[in-house]
Amino acid sequence: MTLPGQDPAPNKAGARRVTALVFAAQGTAVAAVSTTIPAVEERFGLPALATTAILLAVALAAGAGSLLGMAAVRRLGPVAAMRSCVLAVAAALLGIAWAPDTTVLVAAYVLFGLSVGGIDVSANTRAAAVERHYGHSIFASFYAVWSCAGVAAALLTAGTSRLNWPVADTLVIQAAVVVVLALGIRSHRLPGTTPGRASAAVGTRIWVRLVPFGIVLLVAYVIDSSVSTWSAAYLHETLAASLAAAPLAYAAYQAGTVLGRAGADRLVRRIGPVAVVCWATVLTAAAAAGLAFAPTWPIAAAAAGLTGLGVSAFAPLCLASAGRLQPDAAEAILARLNLFNYFGVIAGGAVSGVLGSAGQFRLAYAAPALLVLLLMATARSFTPVRTESGADERSNPMYWAGTT
Incomplete structure (x- = not known):
């Protein structure tokens, strides 16, 4: 047990569990917001363009939150920064749920963006x-x-919608889940690390080497934002799915990312990150095209699942490779790399929203299907994991045993 004012003992396994809890909290919150967009629109009578503007504000706030998160990691340490941001996300969900008017609603969405940006940097x-x-x-x-x-979280939204629960009740339940996860974020320290370490300066060459990863994140999040933010509206408005069925495309998309990410680490160890990126690019392009031309909502949901399977490896491989460029300044590198993420969210969310408001959701998914093929040119920038001693992960016995 760690006493007040005492540094926690090194605990590698504990660090992994706590970090996973933070990722779970963020995934819950993002899904809660994305899948309740149609219901929030109906509750406040928002036109599609107003919703697009709000989501643009969220993405811009997330960019600012990424830089604030970098400062929080340096000042408070990663664990305290993660815990604070997760609690702020829960507060934002409650703000969206209980907003009495659109002014408070927008403020709650902005808080959500700031908090998610902070989680991105601290957790990654x-x-x-x-x-x-x-x-x-x-x-x-x-x-x-x-x-x-x-x-x-998406299935929870679908279930409560089918029971005709108000969207506010759904968001309150999602916020409660986030708070429960936040309670598990305990202090820990990795072996060989010193609390309060100052971040090193980042050289110009590092920023240049970030560009390929930035391109991958930009394109990946154009697709991710288009599917995550607007798939429910696409199914509901274009393919005549009910409000209960509309969130299923998001659920299928996330299920695809679960399958992809569950096997990505093992696949990277077997065939290397370059080959993984190449195969993922081909699958993502084909699946996005299928989503664009789906004749019915069940087929669109299945295509969304395959899109998630393809796009799933891009973000973790980018962030892991970028974080290895200069480990003693990882928070600064990842904070700036995350800006490409938010540019992708802005581009994907805004363009899809504008096209959707004009009744052209299909075009919003067809264009990224071509854009994703550009990622082939960046594949060689990805590198294998190196241990603390500097050895390639393939020299680690666990690599060959396939241990995770």
């Missing part, structure tokens, strides 16, 4: 450090937890 920085101490690829496992939580 911690995940990169944990992976480095394990000495083999485990980064995708954190995103698998994120996706599992997203599936559960």
